[in-house]
Amino acid sequence: MAKFEKANSIGEWLDQRLNTKELMRVGVLEYWIPKNINFLWSFGIILATLFGILVVSGIFLLMYYKPDTDLAFYSVNYTIMQEVAYGWVFRNMHAVAASVVFLAIYIHMFTGIYYGSYKSGREMIWLTGTILLIAFSAEGFSGYMLPWGQMSYWAAQVITNLFGAIPVIGPDLVIWIRGNYVVEDATLTRFFALHVLVIPLIIMGVLGAHMYALRIPHVNNQDGEDIDYEAEARKFKSGDKRNSKVMPFWPTFVAEDVFVLGAFLTFFFYLTFFHFGFAMDPINFIPADSMKTPPHIYPEWYFLWSYEVLRGFFFSSDMGLIAFGIANHIFLVFPWLDRDPAIKPMHKRPLMKWWFWSFLLIMIALTVWGKLPPTGINAYIGFVLSVAWLSWVLILLPLLSSIERKS
Amino acid sequence: MADCKRRAFVKGAGAALGVTAAVGGGFALYGMKRAWDPLPSVVAAGVTEVETSSMDQGDVGQVEYRGKPVVILKKTDEMPANEERDVVINGERFTVNILICTHLGCIPAWTGEMFKCACHGGEFDSSGVNTFGPPPTPMVVPPFMIEGTKIVLGKEGPEYAKIKAAKA
Incomplete structure (x- = not known):
């Protein structure tokens, strides 16, 4: 047992027990980011924020949503949308964030492609990011099923049917995934479990790996320049902040990020409150009907x-x-x-x-x-x-x- | 020498632990796989029986089979026979098809002489074979078994095996 001296502040008390000063130093204060970047480098923080919005709004939807084919549609379209105080805000935010998160993912991805940020040591960042895209796609699809409207139902029908094309096991696999010969209650409840727990856990894990993978080869810059991080960090710490090619994650990079994030969230809340229709198909406001296909899926x-x-x-x-x-x-x-x-x-x-x-x-x-x-x-x-x-x-x-x- | 014995023991114990964990993991995976299988009640409800003895020639009936509409048409003598698709009971010919358009999954309607799909204008003849428009293939014949004058959907009889073989 280490010898503990009486602490003079809460910060010191925590530092003695959790080594918080060192954690902050390694985690953010001396996490060096190149200065030669632009607003596109802020999409990581934007995505993290959107994921946070999805988790929080999702938790509130979860409190009233009922995963049952008889109850799901009305629990969403009546209980949440009309009865729950601000339920409609949480639903709009959840639906719009689920749509806009893909816009941000695509921008983030094509930024990586444009600046060559996926090769020569940065493969793991790209790989974990691509897995995140696949996980978010699964999350988007499973979530789309939950309101149990016509589009939910038929999208589930069509997507699960795709597995039927796999040779030999295909047809049995489709029945196994659905838990029934058609998309039914068993399908809804298992995709509910995937949507609210399994896939979010996977996303959080891969997100951790994605951020960790970034620490070793460092963040790329606008010119693909190979920066000597140790030398530039020394220069910054010695006081020559102006000539150093790097800046710390906190507070400098975060300050830039917050600005871009502010602009993005303005756009996001504009959509949430004034233009949410694009994320909610009118056909999905008709309850699911296995005997009637919508004309266009x-x-x-x-x-x-x-x-x-x-x-x-x-x-x-x-x-x-x-x-x-x-x-x-x-x-x-x-x-x-x-x-x-x-x-x-x-x-x-x-x-x-x-x-x-x-x-x-x-x-x-x-x-x-x-x-x-x-x-x-x-x-x-x-x-x-x-x-x-x-x-x-x-x-x-x-x-x-x-x-x-x-x- | 004692060290060698200890090492062998540790290796053996490690192998035993590995095998036990692998077997346990295998059981766990099997259990998870089985948990997603259709429930017994679902499997039991996946069989639909249709009594055909009361149908007259030209009659059309519709039943639900595994959540899908199935049409049963007792053919008249004027309707062409289709040796590869007709369900024959005591010499009477029936068209038994999953009533779902093979184009994009809409439900066609019987007009008295053909099945017509309202969505994109696809047409199927009285045997369920696509004759016009976008449908790429005939409508699907569901698995069936003949029990007297009853058609049991969801069980595979020799007549169904013949139709399946003719398609392949």
């Missing part, structure tokens, strides 16, 4: 691009499913598809610059066509876009980056 906007890759191969559902499988997992191996190990932003890469912006355009076009009915010319545009998406990732990315490496 489409996913939320953040799944549209991969949905369009699935639909693009309109002449073969098997090819569509294979392409869909690739689309949902290919980001995991992105660091190895980019064959040029040099960390450079896209505007310093003569070929990849074109690749990046055209790839972004293809993603946006896929999102737009994913919402349009797949008839007539749209089916062919969808096909061209899907093939383009696959060749941009599987062929052009390795090809152009290896040409750049050699030149």
Whole structure:
């Protein structure tokens, strides 16, 4: 047992027992962030904040929500929306945050791609981030089922059906996932358990790994410059703060973040209070009916691009499913598809610059066509876009980056 | 020497612990897998019986089978026979199909001579075979078994095996 002297303050008392000063030093005061960054570097904090909003609003929804096919719809649309004081605020915040979190994830991801922040030592950051995207997708899908409206029901029906295409075990797997021959009470309650406990736990764990992975290779900067962190940190601590290339996480970087976060949250609360309709499909305000399909079934906007890759191969559902499988997992191996190990932003890469912006355009076009009915010319545009998406990732990315490496 | 014995003992104990944990983990995984299986009540409710003896030629009935609509049409003599899809009971031909459009899952309606889907205009003939519009395949014949004049949906009889084989 260590010898403890009488503490003169609460801070000192805690430091004696929990080593809080050292924790603060390693955790935030001497966590060095490059100065050469822009507002896009704040999306990590934005995402952490949105996750916090989702957890807190989710807890309050959980207090009135009833996971039962007979009760779910009215517990959401009557109890929470009309009876519970401010219940509608919590629901709007939860729905809007669930939608906007994907916008932030995509911006965060494409920032990483643009600045090459996924390679040469930063692979684990990218990998954990991609797993987070998959976990958030599962969380979004399971949560969408809970209000048990028409779109909840039919989205669940269609998505669980996708597993039926897996050879041999497919049809049995679908019944196993649903716990019934159709989407039913057992399906709702198990996806409820996944949504409120299992997936959030996974997200928290991977989030921890994501932040930890960032500490070892350090944060990338606008020019991909290889900074000598020890030398720059020494310079900063010796008082030459102006000439040092780094700044501490707390308070400097957080001060910048709070500014960007403020702007983002203004946008978020504008949507929550004045424009929440986009996150709540009118068809989902009709109770689930297994005997009546809505005329058009489409996913939320953040799944549209991969949905369009699935639909693009309109002449073969098997090819569509294979392409869909690739689309949902290919980001995991992105660091190895980019064959040029040099960390450079896209505007310093003569070929990849074109690749990046055209790839972004293809993603946006896929999102737009994913919402349009797949008839007539749209089916062919969808096909061209899907093939383009696959060749941009599987062929052009390795090809152009290896040409750049050699030149 | 004593050290060697101790080492062997520790190794053996470690292996025993590993095996026990692996077996226990296997049981746990199996239990979790089984917990997600359909409940016995769900499996029992997954069988639907249809009595056909009271149907006249041209009659159309609809039942719910595993949450899906199933149409049963007793064919008239004018309707073409389909050797690969018809359910034959005592020489009478029946069309037994899951009444879900194979295009995007809407429910087609019987017009008196064909099944027409209101969503995107797909058409199926009296045997449930797609004849016009976007549906890529015929409607699905559910697993069935013939017991006298009854059609038991959810059990697989030899007649169903024949239809399944004809499709493959």
